[in-house]
Amino acid sequence: MQSDASDKFKDVHGHHLIAGHYHESDTYLSKRLEGMKDWLITYTLDGEGYANTPEMEAVCRAGDLMLLKPEVPHQYGTRKGQHWHFVWAHFSPQQVQHMWLPTQEIYVKTIENTSVQRRIYRAFRKIIVDSTERGTYWSELCYNALQEVLILLAQRHQQKLDARVEEVLLLLSQSIREPWKIEGIARTIGLSPSRLSHLFKEQTGHSIIEALNQMRIRQAALLLAHTDRSAFEVSQDVGFHNYNHFMNQFRKYYFTTPTAYRNR
Incomplete structure:
Protein backbone atom coordinates (compact mmCIF):
# COMPACT_ATOMS: atom_id res chain seq x y z
CA MET A 1 0.00 0.00 0.00
CA GLN A 2 2.72 2.49 -0.90
CA SER A 3 1.61 5.96 -1.91
CA ASP A 4 2.71 5.65 -5.54
CA ALA A 5 1.57 2.09 -6.13
CA SER A 6 -1.97 2.95 -7.13
CA ASP A 7 -0.86 4.66 -10.38
CA LYS A 8 -0.70 1.30 -12.13
CA PHE A 9 -4.31 0.60 -11.17
CA LYS A 10 -5.81 3.53 -13.08
CA ASP A 11 -8.75 2.75 -15.36
CA VAL A 12 -9.22 4.13 -18.87
CA HIS A 13 -10.70 7.37 -17.48
CA GLY A 14 -7.62 8.10 -15.36
CA HIS A 15 -9.40 7.27 -12.09
CA HIS A 16 -8.08 4.51 -9.90
CA LEU A 17 -9.43 2.11 -7.36
CA ILE A 18 -7.51 -0.54 -5.47
CA ALA A 19 -8.82 -2.69 -2.62
CA GLY A 20 -7.69 -5.50 -0.38
CA HIS A 21 -8.26 -7.69 2.67
CA TYR A 22 -5.47 -7.58 5.28
CA HIS A 23 -4.75 -9.35 8.56
CA GLU A 24 -1.74 -7.57 10.06
CA SER A 25 0.37 -7.78 13.23
CA ASP A 26 1.45 -4.76 15.26
CA THR A 27 4.47 -4.24 12.99
CA TYR A 28 2.16 -3.00 10.22
CA LEU A 29 2.59 0.71 9.46
CA SER A 30 1.89 2.95 6.47
CA LYS A 31 3.22 6.52 6.59
CA ARG A 32 2.70 9.27 4.02
CA LEU A 33 4.30 12.60 4.90
CA GLU A 34 2.61 14.38 1.99
CA GLY A 35 -0.70 12.57 2.16
CA MET A 36 -2.22 10.96 -0.94
CA LYS A 37 -4.41 12.03 -3.82
CA ASP A 38 -7.20 9.55 -3.11
CA TRP A 39 -9.49 8.66 -0.22
CA LEU A 40 -8.82 5.62 1.97
CA ILE A 41 -11.74 3.72 3.47
CA THR A 42 -11.28 0.81 5.88
CA TYR A 43 -13.71 -1.50 7.63
CA THR A 44 -12.36 -3.32 10.69
CA LEU A 45 -13.44 -6.93 11.10
CA ASP A 46 -11.41 -7.73 14.21
CA GLY A 47 -8.58 -6.34 16.31
CA GLU A 48 -7.53 -2.70 16.42
CA GLY A 49 -5.94 -0.23 14.03
CA TYR A 50 -5.23 3.47 14.28
CA ALA A 51 -4.79 6.55 12.10
CA ASN A 52 -3.05 9.85 12.90
CA THR A 53 -2.86 13.22 11.14
CA PRO A 54 -1.25 16.42 12.48
CA GLU A 55 -4.70 17.45 13.75
CA MET A 56 -6.49 14.22 14.65
CA GLU A 57 -6.10 10.72 16.06
CA ALA A 58 -8.47 7.77 15.73
CA VAL A 59 -8.72 4.14 16.79
CA CYS A 60 -10.52 1.54 14.66
CA ARG A 61 -12.15 -1.47 16.32
CA ALA A 62 -14.42 -4.24 15.06
CA GLY A 63 -17.41 -2.75 13.25
CA ASP A 64 -15.73 0.62 12.61
CA LEU A 65 -15.70 2.29 9.20
CA MET A 66 -12.89 4.80 8.77
CA LEU A 67 -12.38 7.40 6.04
CA LEU A 68 -9.06 9.19 5.61
CA LYS A 69 -9.11 12.41 3.60
CA PRO A 70 -6.79 13.12 0.62
CA GLU A 71 -3.92 15.62 0.71
CA VAL A 72 -3.42 15.21 4.47
CA PRO A 73 -0.11 13.96 5.98
CA HIS A 74 -0.88 10.80 7.94
CA GLN A 75 0.13 7.43 9.18
CA TYR A 76 -1.96 4.40 10.04
CA GLY A 77 -1.34 0.85 11.16
CA THR A 78 -1.98 -1.80 13.80
CA ARG A 79 -2.05 -0.72 17.45
CA LYS A 80 0.78 -2.07 19.58
CA GLY A 81 0.05 -5.45 21.12
CA GLN A 82 -2.91 -5.98 18.77
CA HIS A 83 -3.67 -7.44 15.35
CA TRP A 84 -5.73 -5.64 12.72
CA HIS A 85 -8.07 -7.59 10.45
CA PHE A 86 -9.68 -5.24 7.93
CA VAL A 87 -10.81 -4.62 4.37
CA TRP A 88 -9.86 -1.42 2.57
CA ALA A 89 -10.10 0.56 -0.63
CA HIS A 90 -8.39 3.59 -2.12
CA PHE A 91 -10.72 5.53 -4.41
CA SER A 92 -10.80 8.67 -6.51
CA PRO A 93 -12.79 11.61 -5.08
CA GLN A 94 -13.91 12.50 -8.61
CA GLN A 95 -15.91 9.27 -8.84
CA VAL A 96 -18.02 9.74 -5.70
CA GLN A 97 -20.64 12.35 -4.85
CA HIS A 98 -19.17 14.77 -2.33
CA MET A 99 -22.38 14.72 -0.29
CA TRP A 100 -21.49 11.17 0.84
CA LEU A 101 -18.00 12.16 2.03
CA PRO A 102 -17.11 13.63 5.45
CA THR A 103 -15.30 16.91 5.96
CA GLN A 104 -13.02 15.69 8.77
CA GLU A 105 -9.47 14.54 8.09
CA ILE A 106 -10.30 11.24 9.79
CA TYR A 107 -13.87 10.05 10.17
CA VAL A 108 -14.73 6.90 12.16
CA LYS A 109 -18.23 5.51 12.58
CA THR A 110 -19.14 2.39 14.54
CA ILE A 111 -21.69 0.20 12.75
CA GLU A 112 -23.65 -1.58 15.48
CA ASN A 113 -26.35 -3.21 13.36
CA THR A 114 -25.24 -6.75 12.49
CA SER A 115 -27.26 -6.85 9.25
CA VAL A 116 -25.67 -3.60 8.08
CA GLN A 117 -22.25 -4.95 9.07
CA ARG A 118 -22.79 -7.99 6.85
CA ARG A 119 -24.03 -5.79 4.02
CA ILE A 120 -20.95 -3.55 4.22
CA TYR A 121 -18.60 -6.54 4.24
CA ARG A 122 -20.38 -8.02 1.19
CA ALA A 123 -19.97 -4.69 -0.62
CA PHE A 124 -16.23 -4.67 0.15
CA ARG A 125 -15.93 -8.24 -1.12
CA LYS A 126 -17.53 -7.13 -4.40
CA ILE A 127 -15.06 -4.24 -4.66
CA ILE A 128 -12.10 -6.53 -4.01
CA VAL A 129 -13.22 -9.16 -6.52
CA ASP A 130 -14.16 -6.73 -9.30
CA SER A 131 -11.05 -4.56 -8.86
CA THR A 132 -8.90 -7.69 -9.03
CA GLU A 133 -10.69 -9.38 -11.92
CA ARG A 134 -10.94 -6.14 -13.95
CA GLY A 135 -13.59 -7.49 -16.30
CA THR A 136 -15.97 -5.41 -18.42
CA TYR A 137 -17.28 -2.38 -16.48
CA TRP A 138 -15.18 -3.33 -13.46
CA SER A 139 -14.82 0.32 -12.40
CA GLU A 140 -18.56 0.96 -12.52
CA LEU A 141 -19.23 -2.19 -10.48
CA CYS A 142 -16.63 -1.22 -7.89
CA TYR A 143 -17.92 2.33 -7.48
CA ASN A 144 -21.52 1.12 -7.24
CA ALA A 145 -20.53 -1.13 -4.33
CA LEU A 146 -18.44 1.63 -2.77
CA GLN A 147 -21.29 4.13 -3.03
CA GLU A 148 -23.54 1.61 -1.27
CA VAL A 149 -21.12 1.62 1.67
CA LEU A 150 -20.97 5.43 1.73
CA ILE A 151 -24.76 5.77 1.57
CA LEU A 152 -25.18 3.28 4.42
CA LEU A 153 -22.67 5.35 6.38
CA ALA A 154 -24.57 8.58 5.64
CA GLN A 155 -27.82 6.87 6.61
CA ARG A 156 -26.37 5.88 9.98
CA HIS A 157 -25.24 9.49 10.50
CA GLN A 158 -28.68 10.91 9.71
CA GLN A 159 -31.04 8.43 11.34
CA LYS A 160 -29.32 7.84 14.68
CA LEU A 161 -31.66 4.93 15.40
CA ASP A 162 -30.88 2.29 17.98
Whole structure:
Protein backbone atom coordinates (compact mmCIF):
# COMPACT_ATOMS: atom_id res chain seq x y z
CA MET A 1 0.00 0.00 0.00
CA GLN A 2 2.72 2.49 -0.90
CA SER A 3 1.61 5.96 -1.91
CA ASP A 4 2.71 5.65 -5.54
CA ALA A 5 1.57 2.09 -6.13
CA SER A 6 -1.97 2.95 -7.13
CA ASP A 7 -0.86 4.66 -10.38
CA LYS A 8 -0.70 1.30 -12.13
CA PHE A 9 -4.31 0.60 -11.17
CA LYS A 10 -5.81 3.53 -13.08
CA ASP A 11 -8.75 2.75 -15.36
CA VAL A 12 -9.22 4.13 -18.87
CA HIS A 13 -10.70 7.37 -17.48
CA GLY A 14 -7.62 8.10 -15.36
CA HIS A 15 -9.40 7.27 -12.09
CA HIS A 16 -8.08 4.51 -9.90
CA LEU A 17 -9.43 2.11 -7.36
CA ILE A 18 -7.51 -0.54 -5.47
CA ALA A 19 -8.82 -2.69 -2.62
CA GLY A 20 -7.69 -5.50 -0.38
CA HIS A 21 -8.26 -7.69 2.67
CA TYR A 22 -5.47 -7.58 5.28
CA HIS A 23 -4.75 -9.35 8.56
CA GLU A 24 -1.74 -7.57 10.06
CA SER A 25 0.37 -7.78 13.23
CA ASP A 26 1.45 -4.76 15.26
CA THR A 27 4.47 -4.24 12.99
CA TYR A 28 2.16 -3.00 10.22
CA LEU A 29 2.59 0.71 9.46
CA SER A 30 1.89 2.95 6.47
CA LYS A 31 3.22 6.52 6.59
CA ARG A 32 2.70 9.27 4.02
CA LEU A 33 4.30 12.60 4.90
CA GLU A 34 2.61 14.38 1.99
CA GLY A 35 -0.70 12.57 2.16
CA MET A 36 -2.22 10.96 -0.94
CA LYS A 37 -4.41 12.03 -3.82
CA ASP A 38 -7.20 9.55 -3.11
CA TRP A 39 -9.49 8.66 -0.22
CA LEU A 40 -8.82 5.62 1.97
CA ILE A 41 -11.74 3.72 3.47
CA THR A 42 -11.28 0.81 5.88
CA TYR A 43 -13.71 -1.50 7.63
CA THR A 44 -12.36 -3.32 10.69
CA LEU A 45 -13.44 -6.93 11.10
CA ASP A 46 -11.41 -7.73 14.21
CA GLY A 47 -8.58 -6.34 16.31
CA GLU A 48 -7.53 -2.70 16.42
CA GLY A 49 -5.94 -0.23 14.03
CA TYR A 50 -5.23 3.47 14.28
CA ALA A 51 -4.79 6.55 12.10
CA ASN A 52 -3.05 9.85 12.90
CA THR A 53 -2.86 13.22 11.14
CA PRO A 54 -1.25 16.42 12.48
CA GLU A 55 -4.70 17.45 13.75
CA MET A 56 -6.49 14.22 14.65
CA GLU A 57 -6.10 10.72 16.06
CA ALA A 58 -8.47 7.77 15.73
CA VAL A 59 -8.72 4.14 16.79
CA CYS A 60 -10.52 1.54 14.66
CA ARG A 61 -12.15 -1.47 16.32
CA ALA A 62 -14.42 -4.24 15.06
CA GLY A 63 -17.41 -2.75 13.25
CA ASP A 64 -15.73 0.62 12.61
CA LEU A 65 -15.70 2.29 9.20
CA MET A 66 -12.89 4.80 8.77
CA LEU A 67 -12.38 7.40 6.04
CA LEU A 68 -9.06 9.19 5.61
CA LYS A 69 -9.11 12.41 3.60
CA PRO A 70 -6.79 13.12 0.62
CA GLU A 71 -3.92 15.62 0.71
CA VAL A 72 -3.42 15.21 4.47
CA PRO A 73 -0.11 13.96 5.98
CA HIS A 74 -0.88 10.80 7.94
CA GLN A 75 0.13 7.43 9.18
CA TYR A 76 -1.96 4.40 10.04
CA GLY A 77 -1.34 0.85 11.16
CA THR A 78 -1.98 -1.80 13.80
CA ARG A 79 -2.05 -0.72 17.45
CA LYS A 80 0.78 -2.07 19.58
CA GLY A 81 0.05 -5.45 21.12
CA GLN A 82 -2.91 -5.98 18.77
CA HIS A 83 -3.67 -7.44 15.35
CA TRP A 84 -5.73 -5.64 12.72
CA HIS A 85 -8.07 -7.59 10.45
CA PHE A 86 -9.68 -5.24 7.93
CA VAL A 87 -10.81 -4.62 4.37
CA TRP A 88 -9.86 -1.42 2.57
CA ALA A 89 -10.10 0.56 -0.63
CA HIS A 90 -8.39 3.59 -2.12
CA PHE A 91 -10.72 5.53 -4.41
CA SER A 92 -10.80 8.67 -6.51
CA PRO A 93 -12.79 11.61 -5.08
CA GLN A 94 -13.91 12.50 -8.61
CA GLN A 95 -15.91 9.27 -8.84
CA VAL A 96 -18.02 9.74 -5.70
CA GLN A 97 -20.64 12.35 -4.85
CA HIS A 98 -19.17 14.77 -2.33
CA MET A 99 -22.38 14.72 -0.29
CA TRP A 100 -21.49 11.17 0.84
CA LEU A 101 -18.00 12.16 2.03
CA PRO A 102 -17.11 13.63 5.45
CA THR A 103 -15.30 16.91 5.96
CA GLN A 104 -13.02 15.69 8.77
CA GLU A 105 -9.47 14.54 8.09
CA ILE A 106 -10.30 11.24 9.79
CA TYR A 107 -13.87 10.05 10.17
CA VAL A 108 -14.73 6.90 12.16
CA LYS A 109 -18.23 5.51 12.58
CA THR A 110 -19.14 2.39 14.54
CA ILE A 111 -21.69 0.20 12.75
CA GLU A 112 -23.65 -1.58 15.48
CA ASN A 113 -26.35 -3.21 13.36
CA THR A 114 -25.24 -6.75 12.49
CA SER A 115 -27.26 -6.85 9.25
CA VAL A 116 -25.67 -3.60 8.08
CA GLN A 117 -22.25 -4.95 9.07
CA ARG A 118 -22.79 -7.99 6.85
CA ARG A 119 -24.03 -5.79 4.02
CA ILE A 120 -20.95 -3.55 4.22
CA TYR A 121 -18.60 -6.54 4.24
CA ARG A 122 -20.38 -8.02 1.19
CA ALA A 123 -19.97 -4.69 -0.62
CA PHE A 124 -16.23 -4.67 0.15
CA ARG A 125 -15.93 -8.24 -1.12
CA LYS A 126 -17.53 -7.13 -4.40
CA ILE A 127 -15.06 -4.24 -4.66
CA ILE A 128 -12.10 -6.53 -4.01
CA VAL A 129 -13.22 -9.16 -6.52
CA ASP A 130 -14.16 -6.73 -9.30
CA SER A 131 -11.05 -4.56 -8.86
CA THR A 132 -8.90 -7.69 -9.03
CA GLU A 133 -10.69 -9.38 -11.92
CA ARG A 134 -10.94 -6.14 -13.95
CA GLY A 135 -13.59 -7.49 -16.30
CA THR A 136 -15.97 -5.41 -18.42
CA TYR A 137 -17.28 -2.38 -16.48
CA TRP A 138 -15.18 -3.33 -13.46
CA SER A 139 -14.82 0.32 -12.40
CA GLU A 140 -18.56 0.96 -12.52
CA LEU A 141 -19.23 -2.19 -10.48
CA CYS A 142 -16.63 -1.22 -7.89
CA TYR A 143 -17.92 2.33 -7.48
CA ASN A 144 -21.52 1.12 -7.24
CA ALA A 145 -20.53 -1.13 -4.33
CA LEU A 146 -18.44 1.63 -2.77
CA GLN A 147 -21.29 4.13 -3.03
CA GLU A 148 -23.54 1.61 -1.27
CA VAL A 149 -21.12 1.62 1.67
CA LEU A 150 -20.97 5.43 1.73
CA ILE A 151 -24.76 5.77 1.57
CA LEU A 152 -25.18 3.28 4.42
CA LEU A 153 -22.67 5.35 6.38
CA ALA A 154 -24.57 8.58 5.64
CA GLN A 155 -27.82 6.87 6.61
CA ARG A 156 -26.37 5.88 9.98
CA HIS A 157 -25.24 9.49 10.50
CA GLN A 158 -28.68 10.91 9.71
CA GLN A 159 -31.04 8.43 11.34
CA LYS A 160 -29.32 7.84 14.68
CA LEU A 161 -31.66 4.93 15.40
CA ASP A 162 -30.88 2.29 17.98
CA ALA A 163 -29.26 -0.68 16.23
CA ARG A 164 -32.04 -2.98 17.51
CA VAL A 165 -34.74 -0.76 16.01
CA GLU A 166 -32.84 -0.74 12.71
CA GLU A 167 -32.72 -4.54 12.88
CA VAL A 168 -36.50 -4.72 13.34
CA LEU A 169 -37.11 -2.41 10.36
CA LEU A 170 -34.80 -4.48 8.20
CA LEU A 171 -36.42 -7.70 9.36
CA LEU A 172 -39.89 -6.40 8.49
CA SER A 173 -38.84 -5.01 5.10
CA GLN A 174 -37.18 -8.28 4.11
CA SER A 175 -40.28 -10.34 4.88
CA ILE A 176 -43.34 -8.10 4.76
CA ARG A 177 -45.57 -11.05 3.85
CA GLU A 178 -44.76 -12.93 7.05
CA PRO A 179 -47.45 -13.04 9.78
CA TRP A 180 -45.21 -11.31 12.29
CA LYS A 181 -45.99 -11.29 16.01
CA ILE A 182 -44.27 -9.05 18.55
CA GLU A 183 -43.12 -12.03 20.60
CA GLY A 184 -41.33 -13.63 17.65
CA ILE A 185 -39.61 -10.39 16.64
CA ALA A 186 -38.53 -9.77 20.25
CA ARG A 187 -36.94 -13.23 20.47
CA THR A 188 -35.02 -12.56 17.25
CA ILE A 189 -33.77 -9.18 18.49
CA GLY A 190 -33.00 -10.40 22.01
CA LEU A 191 -35.33 -8.12 24.01
CA SER A 192 -38.54 -8.66 25.92
CA PRO A 193 -41.71 -7.83 23.92
CA SER A 194 -42.56 -4.92 26.22
CA ARG A 195 -39.05 -3.44 26.11
CA LEU A 196 -38.83 -3.77 22.33
CA SER A 197 -42.27 -2.25 21.81
CA HIS A 198 -41.42 0.72 24.03
CA LEU A 199 -38.03 1.29 22.37
CA PHE A 200 -39.45 1.05 18.85
CA LYS A 201 -42.31 3.48 19.57
CA GLU A 202 -39.94 5.89 21.32
CA GLN A 203 -37.56 6.01 18.34
CA THR A 204 -39.94 5.87 15.38
CA GLY A 205 -43.20 7.28 16.72
CA HIS A 206 -45.06 4.14 15.58
CA SER A 207 -45.74 0.70 16.93
CA ILE A 208 -44.09 -2.25 15.19
CA ILE A 209 -47.41 -3.35 13.69
CA GLU A 210 -48.09 0.19 12.43
CA ALA A 211 -44.66 0.30 10.80
CA LEU A 212 -45.28 -3.08 9.15
CA ASN A 213 -48.68 -2.00 7.86
CA GLN A 214 -47.17 1.20 6.44
CA MET A 215 -44.55 -0.84 4.56
CA ARG A 216 -47.23 -3.17 3.22
CA ILE A 217 -49.55 -0.38 2.10
CA ARG A 218 -46.75 1.59 0.41
CA GLN A 219 -45.76 -1.54 -1.50
CA ALA A 220 -49.40 -2.23 -2.36
CA ALA A 221 -49.80 1.28 -3.78
CA LEU A 222 -46.76 0.76 -6.01
CA LEU A 223 -48.09 -2.58 -7.25
CA LEU A 224 -51.50 -1.08 -7.98
CA ALA A 225 -49.93 1.77 -9.93
CA HIS A 226 -47.41 -0.24 -11.93
CA THR A 227 -48.84 -3.74 -12.42
CA ASP A 228 -52.08 -5.29 -13.69
CA ARG A 229 -52.64 -7.42 -10.59
CA SER A 230 -56.05 -7.13 -8.97
CA ALA A 231 -56.49 -5.42 -5.62
CA PHE A 232 -57.11 -8.81 -4.00
CA GLU A 233 -53.93 -10.25 -5.51
CA VAL A 234 -51.97 -7.21 -4.36
CA SER A 235 -53.31 -7.60 -0.83
CA GLN A 236 -51.99 -11.18 -0.80
CA ASP A 237 -48.67 -10.11 -2.31
CA VAL A 238 -47.92 -7.72 0.54
CA GLY A 239 -49.03 -9.98 3.37
CA PHE A 240 -52.67 -9.14 4.10
CA HIS A 241 -54.62 -12.38 4.38
CA ASN A 242 -57.87 -10.60 5.20
CA TYR A 243 -59.04 -8.41 2.31
CA ASN A 244 -61.32 -6.26 4.46
CA HIS A 245 -58.41 -5.48 6.77
CA PHE A 246 -56.33 -4.53 3.71
CA MET A 247 -59.13 -2.21 2.52
CA ASN A 248 -59.35 -0.52 5.92
CA GLN A 249 -55.59 -0.03 6.15
CA PHE A 250 -55.40 1.32 2.59
CA ARG A 251 -58.16 3.88 3.31
CA LYS A 252 -56.30 4.89 6.48
CA TYR A 253 -53.16 5.92 4.57
CA TYR A 254 -54.52 6.95 1.14
CA PHE A 255 -58.09 8.04 2.01
CA THR A 256 -59.55 6.00 -0.84
CA THR A 257 -60.08 2.39 -1.92
CA PRO A 258 -57.37 0.39 -3.75
CA THR A 259 -59.48 0.31 -6.92
CA ALA A 260 -60.16 4.05 -6.85
CA TYR A 261 -56.46 4.67 -6.24
CA ARG A 262 -55.53 2.67 -9.32
CA ASN A 263 -58.12 4.41 -11.49
CA ARG A 264 -57.02 7.81 -10.28
